[in-house]
Amino acid sequence: MSPDIARPVTTPFPVLQARRVSKWFGEVIAVNDSSLTVGPGVTGLLGLNGAGKTTLFKLLSGLIEPSQGEVLIFGQRLRREVGLFRRIGFCPESEAMHDWLTGREFVSLMLRLMGVPGPEIAPRTAAALDRVHLADAADRRIGSYSKGMRQKIKMAQALVHDPDIIFLDEPLNGMDPVARHEIIALVKQLGAAGKTVLVSSHILPEIEEMTRNIVLIHHGKVLAEGDVTEIRDKIHDHPTIVALSAPEPRRLASFLAGRELVMGVELDERGRVVARTDHAVAFYRALPGWLLAEKLAVDEIETLDDSLQAVFDYLVGD
Amino acid sequence: MDVPQREVNTTETSISVRNLSFAYVAAPVLREVTFSLKPGAVGLLGPNGSGKTTLLRALLGHLPLAPGAANVLGHDMALSPRAARRRLGWMPERGGILPGMSGVGMVSYLGELSGMPARDALQRAHEVIDYVGLAEERYRPVLDYSQGMRQRIKLAQALVHDPAWIFLDEPTSGLDPKGRVAMLELVRDLAVNKGLGVLLSTHLLPDVQAVCTEILVLREGRLLAHERVAADGAAAARVFEVEGVGDEDAFTARLGVGGATVVREGRFALVTLRDGRGADVILEAAAATGFAMRRMRRQVATLEDVFFDIVKE
Amino acid sequence: MPVYERGYRHWEPSGRREAAPWWVIARRGILAPLRTRRFLALLLLAWVPAVVKGVILYFSFQAGDLMKLLGGSWSAVDAPGFFAFLEKQRGFVLIVLAIIGTPLVARDRSENGLALYFARPLTLRDYVLGKLLIVLFYFLIVTLAPVLLLALFGYLVTSGATGLDMLLLTPLRATVYCLLVGTSLGLVLLALSAAGRRTVFIAMSWLLLFAGSALVAKILALFGGPWMKLLDFPAQYEHAGSLLFGAKAPLEYPRLISCLLIAGYTVGAWAVLRRRIRPVEVVS
Numbered sequence: 057m058s059p060d061i062a063r064p065v066t067t068p069f070p071v072l073q074a075r076r077v078s079k080w081f082g083e084v085i086a087v088n089d090s091s092l093t094v095g096p097g098v099t100g101l102l103g104l105n106g107a108g109k110t111t112l113f114k115l116l117s118g119l120i121e122p123s124q125g126e127v128l129i130f131g132q133r134l135r136r137e138v139g140l141f142r143r144i145g146f147c148p149e150s151e152a153m154h155d156w157l158t159g160r161e162f163v164s165l166m167l168r169l170m171g172v173p174g175p176e177i178a179p180r181t182a183a184a185l186d187r188v189h190l191a192d193a194a195d196r197r198i199g200s201y202s203k204g205m206r207q208k209i210k211m212a213q214a215l216v217h218d219p220d221i222i223f224l225d226e227p228l229n230g231m232d233p234v235a236r237h238e239i240i241a242l243v244k245q246l247g248a249a250g251k252t253v254l255v256s257s258h259i260l261p262e263i264e265e266m267t268r269n270i271v272l273i274h275h276g277k278v279l280a281e282g283d284v285t286e287i288r289d290k291i292h293d294h295p296t297i298v299a300l301s302a303p304e305p306r307r308l309a310s311f312l313a314g315r316e317l318v319m320g321v322e323l324d325e326r327g328r329v330v331a332r333t334d335h336a337v338a339f340y341r342a343l344p345g346w347l348l349a350e351k352l353a354v355d356e357i358e359t360l361d362d363s364l365q366a367v368f369d370y371l372v373g374d
Numbered sequence: 375m376d377v378p379q380r381e382v383n384t385t386e387t388s389i390s391v392r393n394l395s396f397a398y399v400a401a402p403v404l405r406e407v408t409f410s411l412k413p414g415a416v417g418l419l420g421p422n423g424s425g426k427t428t429l430l431r432a433l434l435g436h437l438p439l440a441p442g443a444a445n446v447l448g449h450d451m452a453l454s455p456r457a458a459r460r461r462l463g464w465m466p467e468r469g470g471i472l473p474g475m476s477g478v479g480m481v482s483y484l485g486e487l488s489g490m491p492a493r494d495a496l497q498r499a500h501e502v503i504d505y506v507g508l509a510e511e512r513y514r515p516v517l518d519y520s521q522g523m524r525q526r527i528k529l530a531q532a533l534v535h536d537p538a539w540i541f542l543d544e545p546t547s548g549l550d551p552k553g554r555v556a557m558l559e560l561v562r563d564l565a566v567n568k569g570l571g572v573l574l575s576t577h578l579l580p581d582v583q584a585v586c587t588e589i590l591v592l593r594e595g596r597l598l599a600h601e602r603v604a605a606d607g608a609a610a611a612r613v614f615e616v617e618g619v620g621d622e623d624a625f626t627a628r629l630g631v632g633g634a635t636v637v638r639e640g641r642f643a644l645v646t647l648r649d650g651r652g653a654d655v656i657l658e659a660a661a662a663t664g665f666a667m668r669r670m671r672r673q674v675a676t677l678e679d680v681f682f683d684i685v686k687e
Numbered sequence: 688m689p690v691y692e693r694g695y696r697h698w699e700p701s702g703r704r705e706a707a708p709w710w711v712i713a714r715r716g717i718l719a720p721l722r723t724r725r726f727l728a729l730l731l732l733a734w735v736p737a738v739v740k741g742v743i744l745y746f747s748f749q750a751g752d753l754m755k756l757l758g759g760s761w762s763a764v765d766a767p768g769f770f771a772f773l774e775k776q777r778g779f780v781l782i783v784l785a786i787i788g789t790p791l792v793a794r795d796r797s798e799n800g801l802a803l804y805f806a807r808p809l810t811l812r813d814y815v816l817g818k819l820l821i822v823l824f825y826f827l828i829v830t831l832a833p834v835l836l837l838a839l840f841g842y843l844v845t846s847g848a849t850g851l852d853m854l855l856l857t858p859l860r861a862t863v864y865c866l867l868v869g870t871s872l873g874l875v876l877l878a879l880s881a882a883g884r885r886t887v888f889i890a891m892s893w894l895l896l897f898a899g900s901a902l903v904a905k906i907l908a909l910f911g912g913p914w915m916k917l918l919d920f921p922a923q924y925e926h927a928g929s930l931l932f933g934a935k936a937p938l939e940y941p942r943l944i945s946c947l948l949i950a951g952y953t954v955g956a957w958a959v960l961r962r963r964i965r966p967v968e969v970v971s
Contacts, residue, residue: 105521105550202422204577232421232577233681258550261580268641285619285668298668340618340666344657355653357670368551427967434806436966456808464806469799474719474790486711487807491703498698505695531803536698568695 069131071095071252072116072221077125079111086111088276089125094254098247100263101256103273104372112273113256117146117223129221142170145214149225151206155199159190159209162198166213184216189238203230211239221252228262240265260364270364274372288362289336294370295319296336299328301356308352317342386448387413387538387571389433394443396428403428405595413538413571415562417582419681420592426575429592430541434464447538460489463532463540467547470528471519477512478503481531488535495534502530506560522553529560539571540564546581558584583677591684599684603677612649613673614656615642620665628659644673708809712817717824720787729786730828733779737833740772741840748844764841766857769834770932773861774925779829781897784876787825789889791818792880792964805966815877815960822873831865864928871924871953878956881963896920913939923948
């Protein structure tokens with residue numbers, strides 16, 4: 057769970073829950089008996105192409121029905137309770153768009169469909185357009201928008217009705233670096249404000265900027281769920297690799313080699329001391345004390361394989 | 375790293391652009407762009423509409439230019455663009471395959487069109503297909519390829535004629551995390567170890583960070599910046615990024631005692647040390663409060679920082 | 688295993704000769720369909736009328752006037768007779784060219800393949816010439832090739848009685864006619880292929896143009912008179928060609944008009960090709 061929650065969750069049910077959900081298409085099983093719970097904050101959904109990520113995403117957002125199991129939003133089955141759709145915002149990956157509408161018309165269309173009273177439509181539309189930094193282009197036709205702007209307008213319509221749950225499928229597709237930065241900041245804001253945001257993406261560095269909380273799908277099953285660092289610490293067949301830059305690397309190396317917490321030590325091509333340990337947290341806690349006691353100076357401490365990419369590779373790699 | 379580089383006359387492998395201006399109809403799309411590149415990994419960045427695509431078209435010789443505006447591999451692109459294309463590779467973003475052909479069929483065909491004799495082209499096609507990791511799929515129709523395979527075969531066709539420079543437009547587009555890493559490794563290998571020039575046009579700063587040592591930034595048709603991005607960055611010696619678990623308040627307080635100031639940024643604590651103090655202040659605070667640090671490193675200006683500084687002006 | 692250890696070597700040119708781009712395109716496009724058995728069968732089928740005519744020719748000169756009567760126009764060993772034969776191959780031309788020609792440019796355009804072509808040292812002319820040669824090759828295979836062989840056969844069967852006309856003049860006429868018609872049809876077909884995306888629609892347009900227009904013109908001519916035949920696409924070629932072969936004119940207006948129409952189609956096709964074949968899609 058993301059620690060940055062401004063408002064406490066008031067519902068007794070988890071916001072979004074999949075219970076033993078399966079989906080098959082003919083013989084092919086895309087999602088296989090998966091369960092998962094998603095709460096307020098930003099959650100990243102990851103997986104290789106063909107792993108079932110897209111199908112799971114569609115199941116969770118109600119676009120398709122599970123062959124087995126159920127998807128619950130605030131404790132209710134999505135397809136049964138139509139009103140629930142008002143509390144969901146969806147930003148799909150597809151590019152097909154209402155090219156003839158202006159940005160503003162497209163976004164306010166969403167509000168009209170929701171039955172929002174007339175006077176509220178214009179201000180809420182304007183607010184949504186501001187949030188995605190598209191206010192100046194709002195009155196141009198969508199047909200004239202660049203790819204990045206189309207993405208932004210899709211996001212605006214996903215947010216305009218102030219939903220509690222927001223599904224974003226590759227939301228940054230086609231955006232230039234500045235726009236990416238803006239939207240990542242927006243997503244983090246939404247998470248901090250207590251919304252439940254589920255982002256599906258292949259670009260791990262960007263997921264990492266948005267959140268530490270992930271769900272990894274592999275071969276149709278949920279392989280890992282939770283905070284990246286916690287997941288990393290649970291992967292025992294890959295000891296943690298820590299690189300230390302020091303003015304006296306060999307003295308440091310031979311010292312560490314003598315510690316019980318350290319499985320192995322070597323020097324890399326950059327002259328760093330690289331230690332492997334199976335007890336990462338204990339190692340981290342003990343390290344400063346050792347260094348000070350032995351009067352070993354250290355310029356940098358770097359854990360090499362706890363990035364999202366590394367965790368992904370360990371879990372999914374062959 | 376000592377790697378054998380192909381021996382080439384340096385003028386024949388550089389790209390030199392001087393006061394390049396271009397307008398499709400009325401409004402100028404490129405304005406007096408000037409830069410010079412030697413083989414290496416160069417990132418091309420800029421918002422939509424900044425002229426990136428137009429610049430690439432100009433470098434490929436697809437636009438009518440003024441003589442002297444663009445000199446690629448020793449050829450003036452206004453006068454002899456086709457001569458330059460014999461040694462240029464292009465990997466477009468959209469599409470980029472020839473339906474109806476097999477992988478090796480397509481690559482050898484395009485090799486022949488680049489001026490290779492038929493047998494050479496076939497041999498090379500097999501070699502580059504091996505290199506990009508598509509050996510098992512080479513006889514299958516390219517229409518049957520997955521996105522990852524398509525991107526690889528596109529790279530293969532850009533390499534088959536052994537170009538001096540390749541231009542890549544969003545090479546990781548649509549690839550899953552494994553595919554992205556594999557593609558970036560290939561591109562980095564080509565630029566760093568194999569002596570090719572790589573011009574990488576992308577919106578993904580992480581891709582540029584992983585591969586490039588230089589960037590060109592365009593905005594509204596002008597070249598905003600041409601910077602080298604040092605691998606080790608300009609380190610601000612006194613600011614450290616610290617990440618760990620434990621009693622953060624105690625840790626912060628202890629750091630304060632040592633004269634350091636702490637600011638939270640995302641998952642890092644940015645620790646600014648007082649003049650003359652070193653990392654031992656941080657180690658001492660961690661040891662005293664039982665704070666388990668998984669990283670402690672000097673804050674380095676990343677490519678993102680460099681880019682946003684450039685663009686903010 | 689890290690990918691880069693597979694090794695990327697630099698190319699050492701073998702010194703063998705390289706081919707011109709248009710020839711590379713033509714060669715690939717000509718050889719590729721020949722690998723399909725069904726297509727080869729179709730080509731063989733297209734030669735059946737030639738074989739039949741050859742047989743009739745043989746027997747009509749052995750058996751005499753009876754056979755000539757039975758054979759009718761098939762037994763004619765003169766320029767108009769061969770012209771009629773060429774026109775009878777129209778159906779095969781329609782089908783073979785539809786199969787060969789409709790995907791030629793459309794496929795390259797469908798996945799932004801043109802970007803790959805034009806990143807190479809070739810020009811629009813190279814591309815169009817190469818593709819045109821492919822269409823022309825298959826056009827000639829079902830029209831000129833059988834006619835040339837039949838002319839030779841006719842000369843031999845009649846023991847040279849037909850004289851220089853069969854041996855030289857008619858083959859010459861046929862060659863000129865087929866090359867001109869083939870080039871014009873080829874450019875029109877390529878233009879259709881470049882104008883559309885889906886092979887199915889292009890094929891339908893070709894069918895409409897080649898066969899449908901003939902039907903429509905025929906019907907309209909019943910009410911509107913002979914000038915309605917201007918709409919008949921393939922008839923223009925026949926009308927112009929009939930002059931070359933000394934055959935009876937199929938249409939009732941001056942042949943010059945047909946020639947102008949044909950020139951118009953051809954130039955129009957080239958204009959379409961110039962617009963649609965570009966390195967990058969022009970996005971407005």
